[in-house]
Each structure stands twice: as C-alpha cells, then as structure tokens.
Amino acid sequence: MEAKYWRDRLFRNSFTYKGNRFQVSHWSVKIQHLGIRKTFSLQATVRTEAAADACQLYKAIVTRGWKSVAAGGKDKGAESRPAPGALAAPGENGFDSSYWAQRLIHRKYTETLNASAGRELSVRVDHADASHYFPLGTDNRKLAASRAVRIYQTVVHQGWDLASEQFPRELAVAFRWADNPVAWTYTTIHTQTTIRWLPSVAPVVHPAARLNVAIAESDAGLRRALAWCINQQDGCCCVAAFATAAVALRETPRQRTHLVLVSQSLVDKPGAVCLEELKIAAPKVAGVLFSVYEDTDQLFKSAPGGAAGYLFRRTAPTRILAPIAAAWESGLFTREEIANSVRGYFEEAVASLPVGGSAHQLTKLTQREHEILALLSKGHPDKEIAELLRISTWTVHGHLKKIFEKLGAHNRTDAVVKYLHK
Numbered sequence: 001m002e003a004k005y006w007r008d009r010l011f012r013n014s015f016t017y018k019g020n021r022f023q024v025s026h027w028s029v030k031i032q033h034l035g036i037r038k039t040f041s042l043q044a045t046v047r048t049e050a051a052a053d054a055c056q057l058y059k060a061i062v063t064r065g066w067k068s069v070a071a072g073g074k075d076k077g078a079e080s081r082p083a084p085g086a087l088a089a090p091g092e093n094g095f096d097s098s099y100w101a102q103r104l105i106h107r108k109y110t111e112t113l114n115a116s117a118g119r120e121l122s123v124r125v126d127h128a129d130a131s132h133y134f135p136l137g138t139d140n141r142k143l144a145a146s147r148a149v150r151i152y153q154t155v156v157h158q159g160w161d162l163a164s165e166q167f168p169r170e171l172a173v174a175f176r177w178a179d180n181p182v183a184w185t186y187t188t189i190h191t192q193t194t195i196r197w198l199p200s201v202a203p204v205v206h207p208a209a210r211l212n213v214a215i216a217e218s219d220a221g222l223r224r225a226l227a228w229c230i231n232q233q234d235g236c237c238c239v240a241a242f243a244t245a246a247v248a249l250r251e252t253p254r255q256r257t258h259l260v261l262v263s264q265s266l267v268d269k270p271g272a273v274c275l276e277e278l279k280i281a282a283p284k285v286a287g288v289l290f291s292v293y294e295d296t297d298q299l300f301k302s303a304p305g306g307a308a309g310y311l312f313r314r315t316a317p318t319r320i321l322a323p324i325a326a327a328w329e330s331g332l333f334t335r336e337e338i339a340n341s342v343r344g345y346f347e348e349a350v351a352s353l354p355v356g357g358s359a360h361q362l363t364k365l366t367q368r369e370h371e372i373l374a375l376l377s378k379g380h381p382d383k384e385i386a387e388l389l390r391i392s393t394w395t396v397h398g399h400l401k402k403i404f405e406k407l408g409a410h411n412r413t414d415a416v417v418k419y420l421h422k
Contacts, residue, residue, distance in 0.1 A: 181309035191221030
C-alpha cells in the first residue's frame with residue numbers, strides 16, 4: 001500500500017528492430033492478487049511517479065476488485081475472473097425489493113450498536129465502483145428489503161454523497177497506535193445521519209472528564225458517530241470536531257484538548273501530514289491516526305507491509321480509547337505514559353489470547369473455502385457465487401458443506417458470524 005514498495009518492482013519493456021535492441025521510455029509493473037496476475041503499462045516516465053501510479057492501481061484492485069482496472073491490464077499466466085466481493089451492478093433489478101430480499105445479511109457487530117433491533121439485517125450496495133454496508137434497523141425481511149430499495153434508488157439517482165448523508169452506513173474504523181510492530185485496534189460503527197431507523201441513544205457526556213478529545217474527520221456522519229462513541233466512555237468527552245486539517249490546525253491550540261483523533265482521509269491534507277503539523281502547532285496535545293474501511297477484510301489487506309509483527313484487536317464502539325486508559329487514569333497524560341499504556345494494553349491482549357475458537361477454525365479452510373465464505377458474508381446468493389468464481393452451483397454447495405463441518409456451523413448465518421468474529 002506504499003509507493004516505495006512498487007518502486008523496486010517497476011521494469012521497462014524492450015523490443016528488437018532490424019537487429020537493434022530498443023527500450024521503451026515508460027514503466028510497466030506486474031500485479032498479482034487472488035491468484036490473478038496482470039501486467040500494466042504505466043504512462044509515467046519518471047520512476048517515482050510510476051511507482052505512485054502502480055500503488056494506486058494495487059489499491060483499486062484490493063478495495064474494488066479486478067473489474068475496476070480490467071481494461072488496463074494484460075493477463076499473465078492466470079485466468080481473469082472477478083475478485084471475491086465484486087458484486088455486479090444491480091441495474092433495474094435493484095428497484096425491485098425481491099432482488100434485495102435474497103441479499104439481506106446479519107452483521108454480527110450491529111448487535112452492540114442497536115440492541116433493541118434484535119438480529120438486525122443489513123445489505124451491501126454496490127454502484128459506480130463503490131460499495132457500502134447499510135444497517136436496516138429491523139429483522140423483518142420484507143421491511144428491510146423495501147429499505148434497501150430506497151437506499152439503492154438514492155445512490156443511483158442522487159449519488160453516494162447524498163445517500164451517505166441520509167442513511168446510516170456500517171464502517172470499520174482502525175486506530176493506529178503503533179506501526180512497527182503494527183498495533184491497531186478496530187471497531188465497527190454506524191454513521192449518524194438525517195435518517196435513523198431507530199431512535200438514537202442520548203449521548204453520555206461526562207462534565208468532569210479527565211480526557212478531552214477532539215476529532216478531525218471530513219465525513220459528517222462518521223464525525224458524529226465517533227463523538228458519540230467517545231462520550232460513552234467513562235472519563236472521556238468529545239470537546240471539538242473538525243471537518244478539515246486546516247481547521248484542526250487552527251483550533252486545536254485554542255482548545256483545552258488532550259488528544260486528537262485524526263482521519264487518514266481528510267479532504268484537504270493526508271492525516272499523517274496533519275498529525276505531524278499538529279505536533280508543532282500543539283506540542284502538548286497527543287494525536288492518533290485512524291483509517292476507515294468498508295469492512296474488516298479491507299482493513300487487514302490495507303495493513304502496511306514490512307513490519308516486525310502484527311497485532312489487531314477488536315474493541316467495542318464504546319471502548320475505542322481503551323489502549324490509553326491507563327495513561328489518563330494515572331493523571332500523567334504524557335507521550336511516555338501513553339506509549340507505556342499502549343504497550344501494556346497489547347501485552348495483556350497477547351497474554352489473554354484464547355486457544356482454538358473461530359479464528360483457529362478459520363485456518364482450517366482452503367483458499368477456495370475462504371473465497372466462498374467471504375462472498376457469503378457480503379450477501380451473495382449461491383448462484384452469484386458460482387458465477388463470480390466460475391464454478392457450478394453444485395460445487396458451491398459442496399464447499400459450503402465442508403465449511404459448515406470445519407467451523408461447526410449449522411447454517412449460513414452461523415458460518416458468517418464465525419467469519420466476521422475475526
């Protein structure tokens with residue numbers, strides 16, 4: 001996911017004409033993902049620019065599938081097929097509730113967000129090379145399907161921006177406490193928007209909070225959701241929320257703030273750059289970078305390469321600041337105390353790792369079984385899974401039987417819950 005990785009993987013093609021060997025001026029790169037390998041010709045002639053282009057190609061393939069760059073690559077030694085999760089555009093079928101009724105899924109981590117919704121149903125909507133999960137606020141399949149139609153109509157006719165403002169989305173948010181070794185916590189949240197399927201829970205604000213937190217995030221729905229999460233945690237209070245890096249850099253020194261959570265995807269400046277500038281503008285304020293993903297699969301694939309080790313730990317939405325709890329509870333919220341708190345948190349996490357469990361069971365699955373389970377978790381029917389993987393429906397059924405046996409699952413829902421529990 002970094003351009004410097006691709007810099008050493010660029011090459012220039014050559015050809016022979018009338019006995020003379022010539023080398024083309026532009027760079028090429030081979031990219032391999034999910035058993036597919038393609039060669040791409042890059043327009044840039046400068047190596048650093050070509051590496052950045054290759055990096056962007058790879059990110060597009062990982063996050064949106066091979067279909068997003070299918071026109072630009074030439075197959076090398078592997079059959080081209082849609083990547084798992086690459087849902088074909090619903091087209092006119094998307095305006096029919098029966099289309100969505102067979103694609104409704106239960107996302108395990110919605111339970112902690114809407115306890116009164118029971119086994120709340122969700123749906124994944126894919127359109128114009130973008131996709132999101134939407135919680136539907138009900139376990140009634142007929143009502144959920146009609147809500148899915150409403151969301152899809154908004155996306156198609158009015159665009160993703162308006163749909164994101166109107167409807168709650170389910171997002172995976174990762175907080176980057178350390179990058180070498182990689183030590184991240186992550187959680188699943190629902191954005192807070194103008195339309196809520198259920199009445200929102202009143203925020204809990206702690207007037208005597210020991211930790212004042214600010215947020216720098218450009219997505220308004222996500223900004224409100226993170227503020228809500230912070231205000232649920234004892235001793236914490238969200239005192240400010242900024243939509244841009246410029247506002248965060250200007251206002252943070254004026255606020256009585258101890259910690260700033262900075263999004264990697266700010267509209268006006270990369271989060272990492274903003275964080276470095278905040279250290280200068282407000283040296284006594286600690287900062288933590290966070291990244292946002294469609295789901296946890298995307299999160300794991302986007303982790304930086306080359307680290308000495310990797311530690312990912314899921315937290316409840318109301319415990320996103322748990323790794324630094326020891327630091328603020330001690331009353332010594334210095335960078336050294338924060339580092340000690342984070343280290344202690346992850347050491348405890350490693351010491352308490354369970355033996356076996358669903359994570360261990362998942363390691364027993366073959367690559368094909370992982371692909372099928374990933375597609376199943378995104379709401380694909382069996383016939384669609386077969387088309388995406390270019391196998392028969394009967395073969396899909398055979399793989400599902402083996403998946404149930406290996407995971408100790410009784411049905412599709414049980415298998416997906418175990419898969420999402422990672």
